[in-house]
Amino acid sequence: MGSPITISIPHQLGRAEARRRIEGGFAKIVDLLPGSSGSANQHWDGDRLIFTVAALGQTVSGVIQVLDTTVAMEIELPGVLRVVASGLKERLQKMGRLLLEKR
Structure with a gap:
């Protein structure tokens, strides 16, 4: 396995609102994965969204951690998706x- 994609996105929404927006926009995140079927296995563990997605016949796994002022994503891309x-x-x-911008 290679190194995961890591992304940190600052926000000013507070943890609860940031989580609500991630929950509501998660399908848009999944749609960005090349060859994604659009469906994901996902579950929340506290403020951590743990997921797997089938993309181009491979499994992409990741975690989105919602913090007070930041959302951190770590996504592991297998094989050809790297x-x-x-x-x-x-x-x-x-x-x-876009999901976390203050409106």
Whole structure:
């Protein structure tokens, strides 16, 4: 396994509102994964969203940790998906910022 994609996105929403937005927008995050079927196995453990997604016949796993002023994502890309890691990281950061921007 290679190194995971790690992303830290600051926010000013407070933990509860940031979690609510991640919960509501998680499908948009999954849709960014190339070849994703759009469905994910996911469960919350406190303020940590643990998930797996099938993409291009492989399993992508990750954790999204919601903190008071930051949301941290760590996503493990297997095999061929590592090739798209840098572009994917940029798209995930952009989507995360959109979900967490103060409105």
